[in-house]
Amino acid sequence: MSTRSEAAIRVWRARSARTAGDRGYLVYMFFMVALLVAAPVARAVWLSASSMEGAALFASPAAPAVTALVVACVWAGALLLGRERGPALRPPFLTHALATIDLPRSDTFAGPVLRAGAMVTASTTIAAAVVASSLVSRGLAEPLHALAFTAVGAAVGIITTAFWLIGQAFSRAAIPLALGSLALGAATATFPSTRPFSPWGGVALAYPGVGSMSAAATVCALAIALAASLPTVMNRLSHAELAAQAARWDSVTIHAAGMDFSTAAAIYQGRPHRGRRLRAVRPMNRLSVTFFIRDAVGATRTPGRLIAGILALIGAGALIVLAFAPTAPSLLLGAGAGVLLFTGLGPLTDGLRHAAYVASDLPLYGISDAHLLTNHLLFPVTMTAIVLVATVLVCAATTGIAVIPPLLSALTLGLLTLVARVSNALKGPLQPALLAPIPTPMGDLGAAIRLIWALDALLVAAMAGVSATLILHTPVLLVGIASAMLAVAVHRWHRRG
Template identity: 90%
Template sequence: MSARSEAAIRVWRARGARTVGDRGYVVYMFFMVTLVVAAPVARAVWSSAFSTEGAALFASPAAPAVTALVVVCVWVGALLVGRERGPALLPPFLTHALATTDLPRSDTFAGPVLRAGAVVTASTTIAAGLVASSLASRGLAEPLHALAFTAVGAAVGIISTAFWLVGQAFSRAAMPLALGSVTLGAATATLPSTRPFTPWGWVALAYPGIGSMSATAAACALAIALAASLPTLMNRLSHAELAAQAARWDSATIHAAGMDFGTAAAIYQGRPHRGRRLRAVRPMNRLSVTFFIRDAVGATRTPGRLLAGILALTGAGALIVLTFAPTTPSLLLGAVAGVLLFTGLGPLTDGLRHAAYVASDLPLYGISDAHLLTNHLLFPLTMTAIVLVTAVSVCAAVTGIAVVPPLLSALTLALLNLVARVSNALKGPLQPALLAPIPTPMGDLGAAIRLIWAIDAVLVAAIAGVSATLILQTPILLVGITSAMLAVAVHRWRRRG
C-alpha cells in the first residue's frame, strides 16, 4: 500500500473519531423527530391501510398494474437522481483523499452505498409489508403470498439502489435507460400478457391475491444478481464525477441548513443548453405576445426540467381526479396534489421570478412593475391550463368520474399556486426579527418559526390543495385561504422595494 493510501486511511479514521459526538447528536435528533412528527403520521397511515376502505383499495383489480407502474417510476427516478446525487457520496475532502488513492472504490465508498441502500430497502419493504398485511388481515390474501410480496418489496429496494448507483456510474446512459424503462412500463400496463417478461411485471404477478411464486423467485434472483454487481459499479465511478457531486451536495446542504431552500434547489437546476441560438425576444405588435414567446423559448432551453414540470402537473391533475373517487383519502391526495402542482410550476415561472427580482429596482423595460409581472404570468397560466385540462379529462374518462368537479378544482388550485409562486418570489431574505428567540414552557420556538417561514409556500400549497378538493362541500375554506394568500402577496408586493 502506498504512503498516500495510508495517509488517506489515517484521515478517514481521525475524522470518524472526531465526529462521534456529532453523530450521537444527529441520532438523538433523528429519534426526537421520529417521535414527535413521524409517529403520528405513521399511526394515521397504519389506520388508513387497515381500514375497510384501505383494504378495498388494495384489493381492487387495478392494484397490481398500479403497483407495477409505481415500481417503474421508482426505478426511473433512481436512475435520474443518480446522475445528480448518487449513493456513493462523501464530503468533498474525503472524496478527494480517497478517490485519488490506489484503494478500490468498492472499499472506500461501500459505507455510504450500504447506508443509502438500507434506507431505500427498508422503505420499500415497509410499504410492501403494509399492503400485504392489510390484505392478509382481511382474508383477501394467503399469509404465504403476503410474506412473498414483502420479500419482493425488499428486492425492489435492492434493485432501486443498484439503479441509483448505475445512474451515478453511467450518467450519460441513465437518460436512455430511463426512457426505455418508461416505454416498456407503459407497454406492460397496456398489455398485461407481457408481465412475465419484465421485472416490474414480476412485482405485479407477485401481488397478494395473485401470488405467483415464480415471479417472486425471479425478482429476488434479479436483486441478488444486481447486489453482487455493486462493487463492480462502484469501481467504475470516476474521480471527477465523485468530486462534482460531493461539491454540489455540500453546497446544497449548507444552504438548506441556513433555510435558503431556493438556492439549494437552484444548485441542481440544469444549465440552459438547447436552442441557445434561437432568438427569444422577438418584437411583436402586442407586448404580451413578446413576453409569452420569451418565456416559452426560455423554458425549452432546459428540456429535461420542462418535461419534469409537465409530468408533475399531469400527476397533480390525476390526483385531483382521484380525490373525487368515493373510497380514496381525498384530503391527503389534495394536499399532495397541491404540493406537486406548486413544484411543477417551478420550470414554468422563471420569467415570473425574474419579474419579481427586477420589480424591486428601477424599471428596466419601460413598463410598470405590475404590467411586467402580468405579462410574465401569461406563459405559466396558459401551459398549466392546457396540461391540467388534458390530464383531468383523460383521467376522468378512464376512471368514470364526472369531469366538471375535478376540472373546476384543478383550475382553482392552479390559480392559487400561481399566487403562491408570486408571493414566494417576492418574499425576500429572512427578516432579522425572526432571528430573535421565542422562549416558551416547551422550549425555544424560534427555529420552528424560521422553518415555517422557509417552507411557507409549500405549506400553503398543501392547504390550498385540501381547500380545492372541498370546493363543492365547504367553499368557505377556499375563500379563507384565497383571501389570506392574496393579502400576503399584496403586502409583499407593496414592500418589495
C-alpha cells in the same frame, strides 16, 4: 502503497475516531425524535390502510397495474437521481482523499452505499408490508402471499439502490434507460399479457390476492444478482464525478442549513444549453405575445426541467381526479396534488421570478412593474390550463369519474398555486425579526418559526390542494385560503422595495 495514500488513510481514520462519539450521540437523538414523530404518523397510516376503504383500494382490479407503473417510475427516478446525487457520496475532503488512493472504490465508498441502500430498502419493505397486511387483515389475501410480497418489496428496494448507483456511475446512459423504463412500465400497466417479460411486471404478478410465488422468486433473484454487481459498478465511479457531486451536495446542505431552500434547489438546476441560437425576444405587435414567446423559448432551453415540470403537472391533475373517487383519501391526495403542482410550476415560472426580482428597482423595459408581472404570468397560466384540462379529461374518462368537479378543482388549484409562486418570488430574504428567540415552556420555537417561513409556500400549496378538493362541499374553506394567499401576496408586493 504511496506515502500520500498512507497519509490520507491516517487522516481519515483519525477524523473518524474523533467524530465517532458525536455521530453516535446525534444518531441516538435522531432516532429518539424520529420515534416520537413517527409513532402517531404510523398509527394513522395503518388505520387508514386497514380500513374498509383502504382495503378496497388495495384490492381493486387495477392495483397490480398501478403497482407495476409505480415501480417502473421509482426505478426511472433512481437512475435520474444518480446523475445528480448518487448513493456513493462523502464530504469533499474525504472524497478527494479516498478517490485518489490505491484502494478500490468498493472498499472506500461501500459505507455510504450500504446506508443509502438500507434506507431505501426499509422504505419499500414497509410500504409492501402495509399493503399486504391490509389485505390479510380483511381476508383478501393469504398470509404466505403477503409474506412473499413483503420480500418482493425488499427486493424492489435493493434494485432501486442498484439503479441509483448505476445512474451515478453511467450518467450518460441514465436518461435513455430511465425513458425506456417509463415507456415499458406504461406498456406493462396497459397490457397485462406483457407482465411476465419485465421486472416491474413480476412485481405486479406477485401482488397479494393474485400473487405468484414464481414471480416473487424471479424478482428476488434479480435483486440478488444486482446486489452482487454493486462492487463492480462502484469501481467504475470516476474521481471527477465523485468530486463534483460531493461539492454540489456540500453546498446544498450549507444553504439548506441556513434555510435558503431556493438557492439550494437552484444548485441542481441545469444550465440552458438547447436552442441558444433561437431568438427569444421577438418584437410583435402586441407586447404580451413578445413576453409569451420569450418565456416559452427560455423554458425550452432547459428541456429536462421543462419535461419534469410538465410530468409533475400531469401527476397533479391525476391526483385531483383520483381525489374525487368514492373510496379515495381525498384530503391526502389533494395536499399531494397541491405540492406537486407547486413544484411542477418551477420550470414554467422563471420569467415570473425574474419580474419579481427586478420589480424592486427602476423599470427595465419601459413598462410598469405590475404590467411586467402580468405579462410573465401568461405563459405559466396557459401551460397550466392546457396540461391540467387535458389530464383531467383523460383520467376522468379512464376511471369513469364525473369530469366537472375535478376540472373545476384543478383549474382553481392551478390559479392558487400560481398565486403562491408569485408570493414566494416576492418573499425576499429572511427578516431579522425572525432570528430572535421565542422562549416557551416547551423550549425555543424560533427554529420552528424560521422553518415554517422557509417552507410556507409548500404548506400553503398543500392547504390549497385540500380546499380545492372540497370545493363542492365546503367552499368557505377555499374562499378563506384564497383570501389569505392574496392578502399575503399583495402585502409582499407593496413591500418589494
